[in-house]
Amino acid sequence: MSTETETGTGTGAGATRIHNIGYRNYDGPRLGRAYARRSLYSQSLRGAYGLGRSAKSKVLPMILFAVMCLPAAIIVAVAISTNLKALPLDYTRYAIFTQAVIGLYLAAQAPQSVSRDLRFKTVPLYFSRPIERIDYVLAKYGAMASALFVLTAAPLVILYVGSLLAKMDFVDQTKGFGQGLASVALLSLLFGGIGLVMAALTPRRGFGVAAVIAALTISYGAVSTVQAIAWQTDALGAVKWLGLFSPVTLIDGVQTAFLGATSSFPGEAGPSAGVGVIYLLVVLALVLGSYAVLMRRYRKVGL
Amino acid sequence: MDTAAWSDAHRDPRHYRRTVTVIATESLSKRFPRVTALDRLSLDIGPGVTGLVGANGAGKSTMIKILLGLSPATEGRATVLGLDVATSGGAIRERVGYMPEHDCLPPDVSATEFVVHMARMSGLPPTAARERTADTLRHVGLYEERYRPIGGYSTGMKQRVKLAQALVHDPQLVLLDEPTNGLDPVGRDEMLGLIRRVYTDFGISVLVTSHLLGELERTCDHVVVIDGGTLLRSSSTSDFTQTTTTLAVEVTDTDAHPDGTRSLREALTAAGLTLHAGMEEGLPGAGHILLIEAKGEETYDVVRDTVAGLGLGLVRMEQRRHHIAEVFRPQPSAETAPPDQGADEAEHALQKGGAGDEH
Numbered sequence: 274m275s276t277e278t279e280t281g282t283g284t285g286a287g288a289t290r291i292h293n294i295g296y297r298n299y300d301g302p303r304l305g306r307a308y309a310r311r312s313l314y315s316q317s318l319r320g321a322y323g324l325g326r327s328a329k330s331k332v333l334p335m336i337l338f339a340v341m342c343l344p345a346a347i348i349v350a351v352a353i354s355t356n357l358k359a360l361p362l363d364y365t366r367y368a369i370f371t372q373a374v375i376g377l378y379l380a381a382q383a384p385q386s387v388s389r390d391l392r393f394k395t396v397p398l399y400f401s402r403p404i405e406r407i408d409y410v411l412a413k414y415g416a417m418a419s420a421l422f423v424l425t426a427a428p429l430v431i432l433y434v435g436s437l438l439a440k441m442d443f444v445d446q447t448k449g450f451g452q453g454l455a456s457v458a459l460l461s462l463l464f465g466g467i468g469l470v471m472a473a474l475t476p477r478r479g480f481g482v483a484a485v486i487a488a489l490t491i492s493y494g495a496v497s498t499v500q501a502i503a504w505q506t507d508a509l510g511a512v513k514w515l516g517l518f519s520p521v522t523l524i525d526g527v528q529t530a531f532l533g534a535t536s537s538f539p540g541e542a543g544p545s546a547g548v549g550v551i552y553l554l555v556v557l558a559l560v561l562g563s564y565a566v567l568m569r570r571y572r573k574v575g576l
Numbered sequence: 577m578d579t580a581a582w583s584d585a586h587r588d589p590r591h592y593r594r595t596v597t598v599i600a601t602e603s604l605s606k607r608f609p610r611v612t613a614l615d616r617l618s619l620d621i622g623p624g625v626t627g628l629v630g631a632n633g634a635g636k637s638t639m640i641k642i643l644l645g646l647s648p649a650t651e652g653r654a655t656v657l658g659l660d661v662a663t664s665g666g667a668i669r670e671r672v673g674y675m676p677e678h679d680c681l682p683p684d685v686s687a688t689e690f691v692v693h694m695a696r697m698s699g700l701p702p703t704a705a706r707e708r709t710a711d712t713l714r715h716v717g718l719y720e721e722r723y724r725p726i727g728g729y730s731t732g733m734k735q736r737v738k739l740a741q742a743l744v745h746d747p748q749l750v751l752l753d754e755p756t757n758g759l760d761p762v763g764r765d766e767m768l769g770l771i772r773r774v775y776t777d778f779g780i781s782v783l784v785t786s787h788l789l790g791e792l793e794r795t796c797d798h799v800v801v802i803d804g805g806t807l808l809r810s811s812s813t814s815d816f817t818q819t820t821t822t823l824a825v826e827v828t829d830t831d832a833h834p835d836g837t838r839s840l841r842e843a844l845t846a847a848g849l850t851l852h853a854g855m856e857e858g859l860p861g862a863g864h865i866l867l868i869e870a871k872g873e874e875t876y877d878v879v880r881d882t883v884a885g886l887g888l889g890l891v892r893m894e895q896r897r898h899h900i901a902e903v904f905r906p907q908p909s910a911e912t913a914p915p916d917q918g919a920d921e922a923e924h925a926l927q928k929g930g931a932g933d934e935h
């Protein structure tokens with residue numbers, strides 16, 4: 274690499290070197306498309322926590338991360354000092370309990386990840402590199418889901434480590450921890466997809482933030498209100514079907530049916546395994562749908 | 577660096593870069609539902625700096641998209657560095673740099689971080705990406721400011737960052753879309769000088785688009801003029817500007833010849849030289865400059881001897897290069913002009929070019 278290749282092939286006439294300012298050709302390896310996709314993934318994942326960006330952009334994600342972990346730390350501290358035999362909060366319940374924080378994080382970071390590229394028209398630069406549209410979408414989606422997973426899994430890890438320190442039952446705790454991780458993994462995929470679709474539809478960051486918050490809170494507010502009304506009016510059958518209409522209740526339904534969670538639906542009237550399959554299918558459809566919408570979206574803006 | 581990998585990938589860059597044809601298109605067409613962007617365009621572009629000139633909407637950007645393998649041609653084929661754009665888009669984009677016309681820089685990161693990221697997106701390993709970024713930013717003339725966020729840069733500096741990200745992976749060809757857009761005359765000259773150096777010093781061939789013909793004649797070895805998606809003309813710049821050379825001569829007046837310019841004109845006409853009249857009206861000192869068609873070395877001697885014979889002081893005698901636009905203007909020749917209304921628009925574009933050159 275340090276060998277100086279001869280610069281200036283000359284303009285033909287005389288081939289004299291006018292300026293030799295030491296331009297060196299690059300003869301090293303070119304790692305190609307898969308490497309470029311990984312680079313975009315890691316850059317986006319780091320960016321979701323403000324790493325490699327200005328100090329200002331680290332503030333919000335770091336605060337939210339701390340807020341997310343704080344209740345877990347308190348629970349663990351209390352459990353250890355009072356010698357509890359089980360955690361006062363289920364692993365699967367934690368994400369439902371902190372959904373506002375997750376929503377806020379998504380609203381802040383999804384536009385950061387994709388709206389910026391659209392707004393500052395950096396997208397064409399990416400597509401002038403070896404990567405294809407699918408690589409861009411996969412890298413961005415993967416990074417957003419991973420960032421959410423880090424946010425939601427970190428408190429579970431704290432709870433798990435704490436429970437073991439408090440000498441709770443190892444098998445019980447490990448099972449609950451595993452179920453919790455599966456649940457937040459699904460949640461990360463679902464929320465990440467929804468957040469990116471909302472953000473990718475507008476180059477304006479402010480709109481993106483508003484759209485994500487609206488999509489999460491309005492749908493959850495509406496669904497839980499209608500569920501409460503249904504419960505009050507004894508329309509018990511309706512409660513479990515209504516849960517299909519907001520992201521948070523979808524995850525709640527899936528984990529109630531398959532991951533041994535207690536539902537936060539009114540009267541704990543979560544779906545049974547049969548209805549749970551429908552919940553799972555809807556979640557998968559939303560995840561794939563988000564991917565399809567993103568692919569479609571970037572067909573338009575590529576260069 | 578891993579020496580085995582290095583020698584594996586090693587090649588003689590000069591040999592590699594001397595491909596006879598850098599870009600070739602063969603009756604390349606691109607039709608959209610309502611417009612034809614490119615119409616059976618056949619080109620053969622060699623190494624060097626090539627200008628692609630045309631009015632807005634002439635098909636320049638469409639051409640670049642096709643060359644990068646991002647947009648399929650409706651018919652015809654094109655190769656870049658010997659690779660077919662229809663099948664080897666990824667391989668082409670690994671070896672080609674692209675500088676877009678519009679802004680493309682995020683304001684909240686530094687030039688260094690941005691260019692490093694773009695180098696990695698082109699497949700350079702992390703260490704090489706950092707080294708190449710430092711080198712490239714220095715070559716385009718960004719020094720201490722490269723650690724500051726791009727948002728605070730001037731237009732000229734932003735253009736340099738855009739150029740740097742197109743060069744950072746040491747491509748064999750760069751496609752520059754209107755690189756002088758939005759620059760003031762000084763910035764424009766600097767950018768054009770930089771583009772020239774990209775080829776002469778770095779050995780990277782350049783395809784540069786512009787709607788200003790005038791600025792390309794100083795920079796390019798070869799100029800391709802397209803309009804309405806068809807080829808208007810493709811020639812080397814030396815062809816354009818050396819077919820006829822014009823000498824500009826200015827002399828002083830003396831007591832013996834109160835109007836020195838006029839005396840000289842008469843004397844030169846008597847000596848059998850061709851003088852252009854009234855070509856430079858409107859410019860300062862226009863009335864005192866004689867424009868003489870130079871047929872060869874002997875014309876200089878004739879002028880020198882005549883001036884000396886009249887006893888006039890010779891203020892200046894310099895070669896005037898024609899603007900490419902002048903060469904184009906009076907040539908509605910059958911082989912180059914498109915059959916339909918294209919000619920009118922081309923004329924318009926070319927005049928824009930000539931005017932733009934006067935700053």
